[in-house]
Structure formats: C-alpha cells, structure tokens
Amino acid sequence: METGVPLGGYLAVGLMMFIVGVIGVVIRRNPIVIFMCIELMLNAVNLTLLAFAKYGPVNQGADPTQTAMAGQMMVIFVMAVAAAEVAVGLGIIMAIYRLRHNIDVDEMSVLRG
Amino acid sequence: MMPEWVDGRTIMFAMLAGLAGATAIGVVAFGNAVRSALCLVLNFFTLALLYFTLDAEMLGVTQVIVYTGAIMVLFLFVIMLLNLGSPAALEEKPDYIKKALGFIFGGALFGVVASQVVLPFVETRQAFAPERYGAPQGMGKALFTTYVWPFEMASILLVIGIVGSILLAKRKV
C-alpha cells in the first residue's frame, strides 16, 4: 500500500470550494461577493486541474511530461482569463454604481421578459 | 492505531484542506464584503500552499502573485472606491426560497460529482507526473513552444480586458 495524499482528497477540496462558490453566487446579492465566488470556483477548478496533472491517468504511449504540462498550461490560461474577467467585471460594477448609486443585483432587472 | 497512510504529508494536506474549506465558506457567509475579501485572500493563499504540495511550485508562486497580490488588491480597491459607507447599504434582505433552492441543487451537484468523480480516486496515490514537472524551466519552454499560440491569444485577451476596463472606469469627459 502506497502512502501519501490520494487524488480523491484534492478533488474533494476542489469540489467543496466549487459548490460553496456556486451556492454563493446563487444566494448573495452583492455583485462584488458574487465575483469573489466566481473566483472561488475558478480556483477550485485550477486545483482540480493541477491534481489531475500530477496524478492524472496517462493514455498509453503518451508522454507523461506532456500531460502534466497540459494541466499546468490550462491553469495559467485560466488565471489570465480570470484576471481579465475581474478587471472588466469590476469596471462594469463601477460604471453601474456611478449610474445608479446602488449595486444590488436584484435591482438590476431591467432586462426581463 | 493510526492507519498507515497517515503521515506528515497527509496531516499537512488535511490542515490545508480544512483551512481552504473554512475560508471558502467564510467568503460566502460573511455579510460584510471586506471580510469576504479577506477570507478569499486567505483561501487563495491556502491554495498556493496546496499547489506546492502538488509539486507545482511555479504555479503556486504565480497564484500568490496574481491572485493574492493583484486580483485581491483590485477587489479591495473597488470595495473602498465604492465607499459603501454604512454597512446597512450592503445589508441583504433574506431570500429564503433562493437560498433553499441554492442549497438543494448545490448539495445535489455535490453528491453527483462526489459519487461519480471523487470516489473512484479515493485510493489513487500513484503520481504519474515526472519529478519537478512544475519547475519554471520546463513550463517556460512549453509556454513558448507548444502553447505559444494560446499564450499570444491570452495576451491579446488581457490587452482587450485592460482597454475595456479603462473605458468602463473612466469618467465621461
């Protein structure tokens, strides 16, 4: 029996963070907190990706180095996208606040059917 | 008698995992946005440490710099710029139906993913990745050879994000 932390542990942590983020997005009304929850979810996914990068199954004949690198590259790009998203999203929140002096997402329901 | 897999690494992981979970819950649970932000900082920091336990040193460092250094500062700046004043402004009215539905479906999703994805890997301890796979040299090489096109795309995306946020944030002339 090998020792060490199982892959399942990392996945459990990632899943837990992700679900907490999801629930946060649904139940919170402050857009800044909603953004934070989205960041939480992205990071949960990052953690999962890295866990798979290390423990991940390797198809026959594939280079393990390549596989591990793929997971890390994914994480890097997720970080880049998250950074851009946060910058734009916070800019939007600023603009809305300047316009309406209120940032409750439930107040912003003009786009309804 | 402790099971044989309980060793220093496992205990370390358990502590970090507990901290990450607690801070994540803190982000959602605190009514005050500043507290949520601080919890998030802690969470990201914990994550960086978890990356280290996964031998992804480069990414752990990047996590600290990008998230806890840049993104979280951005969050805090925005919170302060909005100058929400009294906590009452951010006080939320309870919304029980949405909360209940959120918990139910969140729990359901948790159950599904946990049973289908997490459980099969509970016993997986064998690492396939080579030693020092997370070292900066290898990552840099991969980033500028195999992944150069996605990398450039990401840079363009960032530029667009910067321009967009400037446009959104600047006051009308």
Add this chain to the structure above:
Amino acid sequence: MEATKNLIWLVLFLPLVGSLIQALLGGRIVKQLGPQKGKWLMGLLAVAPIAISFVIGAFITLQLTNAEPADRHTVVTLFNWIDFTSIRIPFETVIDPLSMTMVLIITGIGALIHLYATGYMAEEKEYTRFFTYLNLFVAAMLILVLGNNLAMLFVGWEGVGVCSYLLIGFWYKDIANAKAANKAFIVNRIGDLGLTLGIFLLVTLMLTSKAGHVGSDNRWLSYDVLLSLDPSLTGAAQALGNNPGVAFAIAMLFFVGACGKSAQFPLYIWLPDAMAGPTPVSALIHAATMVTSGVFLLNRMNLLFQMSPAASAIVAIVGAFTAVFAALIAFGQMDIKKVLAYSTVSQLGLMFVGCGSGYFWAGMFHVTTHAFFKALLFLGSGAVIHAMAHNQDMRNYGGLFKYIKITSICMIIGWLTISGVWPMSGWFSKGAIIDGAIAQPYSVYGEANLGQLAGYIGLVGAFLTAIYMTRMTYLTFFNKEERWRLIEPHHQAHETHEHAHHEAHDHGPDEHGFFLTEAPPEEHAHHHELDREHTPREVPISMWVPLVVLAACSLFAGIIMNRATEIPGVSEHQHVSAFQNWLYPQGLSQWTRLPEVPHEAPFGLSGHWFMVAISVAAVAGGLLGGILWYRQIHKNRLPVNEGWDTGGWNPWRRRAMNQFGYDSAMVSSAVEGGDQLATALWKKIDVGVIDRTVNGLGRFAGGIGKVFAFFQGGYVRGYALMMLAGVALLLGYIAFKMKEREAPPMEHVEISRRVASL
C-alpha cells in the same frame, strides 16, 4: 421577298411611334400652334403612320401574291424575347396570307377611320389623347396578327383590350361611359382567362407529351413549329391527336377567348355598351379590328379545331345562335348605333358558323367584307349623328335623304351589302359561309350534323338581317315626315321629349368641359340640341371621303376576291375562289393545313344551284318584306308600333329592346352574386377562418412568451440558479445512465474512455 421582309417592322412600329408622338408632343404642339393649325398637324401625324403602314403592307402583300403558294410564308425575327432550354420565344413576325390580310384590313380601314376621326373629333379638347389611344390600338392589333407565336398574340390581345377600355371610356367624366368601359374590360377579361388557360394547357400538353423535347427547334409556341405537320419538327398535331379530350378542352378554351373578343353569345354583352365611345371608335372596334381577332384566332389555330370535331360543332352552333339572337335584339333598338352593334354581333356569329364548319377561309372572307361594309355603316351613322346634332334616336330622323345625299347613298350601299344583294361583297362572303356550312359532314356530333344545322340557322339570321337593316334605312333616310320637326325647341318645352335626349346622345350637352368653346363657328352651330329649327347638313370632306372609299370597297371587294381561279387537278364541284386559294392554297399540304375535309352538296341536288336558290330566297324575301312593311306603315306618321311610347310596341319587340332580359340578368347576377359571395367570404372565411387563425397564432405565441417570460425575471441570480439546477440535473442524468450500464468498478485509466463512450 427576302430583301423587303424587314419592312414588316416598319408596319408594326409606325403606329406605335405615332402613338408616342401624340402622347408626348401632341399637347404641346396643339398649344403652340393654336387649336386649328395644331389639330390639323396632329391629325396628319395620326393618319400618316397608319397610311404608310398600309402602303408598306400592300407592297409586301403584292410580293407575296407574286410568290409561289408554297413560298408564301416568312418568319422575321427581331430578337430573343424569352429563352430557356426547353422553350424559346423570339420576338418575331410571320408574313403569310392570313396575317397580311389582317394587316391590310387593320391599316387600310384604320387609316380611313383615322381620317374620318380628324373631322369627327375636331371639336374635341383632348384631341391628341384620342389619337394616342387610336394609334396604340392599331399597334396592339398589328402585334396580335403579326406575331408568330402565342405569346405575342397574347400581348396584342391584352393591348387591344386595354385600348378598347381607354377608347370606350374616352369621355370618362360621364359615369355611363366609364361603366361601359368597365363592362367591356371585365367581360373581355373572362375571355382572356379562357385564352390564357388554353395556352397553359397547350404548353402543359406539349411538355407532358415530350413533344417539346424532341426535334431541334425549341420555339414550340411559334406557329410555324407548333402547327407544323412535319414530324421532324416539334408540332402539336401528334400530341393533340393522341389526346382528343385535351384537344377538345384546349379548343374550347381558345373558343372562350375568341367569344370574349368577338362578342359571341355568352359574352357579347360588352359590345352594345361599347357604343358609348366616340363613333370612330365604334367603327374601328366593331368593324375592322378588335372583334375580328376572335375569328383570326380560330383561323390561326385551325389545326386545333380540325383536331376536335366536337369543339368545331360547338363553335358553329354558338355562332348560329348568336347570329339569330342578336338579329332579333336589333329589332328592338331605336339607337342607330345600337342597331349596328347588334348587327355586328350577328355577323360575327355567321363568321363563327363558317369557322366551326371547317370553312375557315369563309370566316376570314366575311371578316374582310364585313370590315368594309360595317365600317361604312358605322362611319355613315356617325355622319348622320353628326348631321343631327348628336342625337342617335332613329325616331327623330326620317327623310334625311334629301339633306345628306352623299352619306345617304353610301349608307344605302352599305345596307344592300350587309343584306347580301348580288353582286355586292356581302352576298359572296355570306354565301360562302352558308354554302360551306350546309354542304359539309365536318362538324358532326354523333348522328347530328350540327354544322349543317348551324348553316340553316345562319340562313335565318341572314333573312332577319335584311329585314332589320331595311327598317333602319327606312326610318332614317326615307319616309316623308321629318320627325325632328316635332320636337319643341329645347328652351321652350323642356319636358316634351326629355327622355329622348337623355338616352340617345353621343356625347350630349357639354357638361364636363370636353369640348372647346373656341370651336370653328360652323362646327359650333351643329352643336345645339336637336329641335324643329334644326337643318341637317352634309359632313365635311374629311368625313365623307372615307365613306365613299368604303362604299366602293363594299361594292367591288366581293366580286374581285371571289373570282374563280383555275387550279389544275381539282374537281369542279369544289368552290374555289381566289380568296380561298390565297389563304389556303389548294393541293398544298403545308404547315397550316390538314388534308381537305370533303364537302358535298346535300339532297343529291346540284348543290351550287340549290344554295343559290335558298340564299336568294332569304335575301330577297327579307329585303322585299322589309321594304313593303316599312314603306307602307311609314308613309306618314311614326306608327304606334315604333313610337315613343314603348307601351304601344309589340311585346316581343319590347323584350328584344331589353335583350330578352339576358344582359340585365347577367349583370345583376354578376353584381349581386358577387356581392353575396364576397360577403360570405368575408364573414365566413376571412373573419371566421383567417382572422381566427392569425389571432390564435398570435395568442399562442403570446402565451408561450408569458411562460418563458416568467423565467426571464431579469434577476441574474435567478439565471444562475437555473443554470445550477440544469447542470445538477444533467450530470445526475448522465450518472444515472452510466449506472444503468452496469459499469464495473471504475479504474481511473478507464474513465476517459467511459466518458467518451457516453
């Protein structure tokens, strides 16, 4: 022939150019030069194109007569009009005896009528508008007869319809004229529908029978291909022969078209109303052109009718019925132009008898002679009307002979010609039709020789024609009493003959400002109400010259065209006149001709003399009877039987005056029936079905929209919740499915394969 064939385009386009000149420059020129000079110039410009067309047409015809019979057919193509793989319709004209005969009639008589109209319409304010329409009418008619395919025929056919509408409604400010124009147009549309459907059915037949695909020439709407008997071409003969039912249907549809234009029984009702137009228009439409286009169509498509004896029999019977029916109605008419209108309908019926009996050339022969004498009669009646201050009621005439001698003599020649007195042209053409119809086993339906029956009925029609034309002549020109002298001057006794003035005016008092007030003084003097101070005057020279020319033609055309020709190898029994040999040369099996149907004289008698005997009996009986009757009873006063009060009339004549109720029944059923149908459609179909469907669709969409709008609350978190629920349910479903497949305990290496196999 080859060198001059392109001159045909000049014939075709000169009237069109003339029309354009009238339309675009006419008003300005008249304004520039003043009414008198300007009208003189525009009148010249109106007559000249038609006259030049006639000269060119005569020149081409002369060349055609000099050619061998087999060579008398040339197609001149200008450009490709419609061009597909399966069909090509060029803009092309055909030069052959039939088309050139029609061209000479149209341009020759058209030119005379134009000349006459320059005098008749001299007072008209919108002089150039009139000649715009008139020239355009001639151009459309020329396209109709000269076009070498059914598509061009259709263009001309519709053009003629439009122009007749414009001309009948020329004095459109009078509501009655506008109504008459509408009636003519609508009734013509019914015929046009028949023609259109006929062409479509023919096209369909050609396509389905593959006739359109074999052979090299894909111009299969062109006559020289369509009607060809040459098996190497894609003619319709074989397809029609293989489908007798379809051939009958196509023939009947074409016949409906011909009925509309040529005013046959079910559709004749527009023609008498068309008298609302100016008299030159009546002459042009009723004599020379529009009404002959139906007979022309039957001649052109004679292959079609020869393929279907049943259709031919129907043509003959309808024609015969029309001939007698219209002749009977003519007895009840008091308006001189109405009498002539019904006589036209009757004569057209005779032409259809000829065509329906397989004697197509006789139909055309009567078209030609009828064009002469009916134009003569119409223009003569116009002269009479002109002389009588635009009063058209024959009850106001009488004893006009001594006032308007030239007109009277010409009219008397017309009367004798239409009655069929030897040796005037009417005798020959009517004789040809009735001879042919009686002496034939051609249009036979079952046991009944309907064509022969039609011939006998036509003979009755000829007899009636002689009587009612005698009546018209006597009421107008003879009798001692000058009946307009009985009319009190208008300003003194307003009510005396009020009714007479109302219904019988060509254009009546100038209520609508159609006439120039600065008209020449002597013209102006004519334009007062007819009363006892009136003195009829002879018409100006521009009006009586055409009368004289037409009278000469009526006198001599028949005997010239009917002169016997020597054809080697043809038996003496057959009546071969020059005109027949010109249109359908004997012994020549060409594209336009099927093998000759044998015609035999009935009763084993020497057929020719039998025919002469019965024809002479009909004509002489009619004329003498009419003369004796009207001479006697009209010696002095207008008898009660013809008088102002229709109550004193013979009841049959009263009914004849109202067309035996046919016209009013048709109109009221069309109007009221149309009204009821439209109301029913509106209430049942439009409101009940269409509106309900449309509204229901709208409500359905609205309901669905409301359902989905409930989910589109505008709350971002709501959307997020829905997304979460969707993801959870979807993943749960996938997991459930995986479990269902009894997956063995999962090895982590396998997982990607598992997921991929989902």
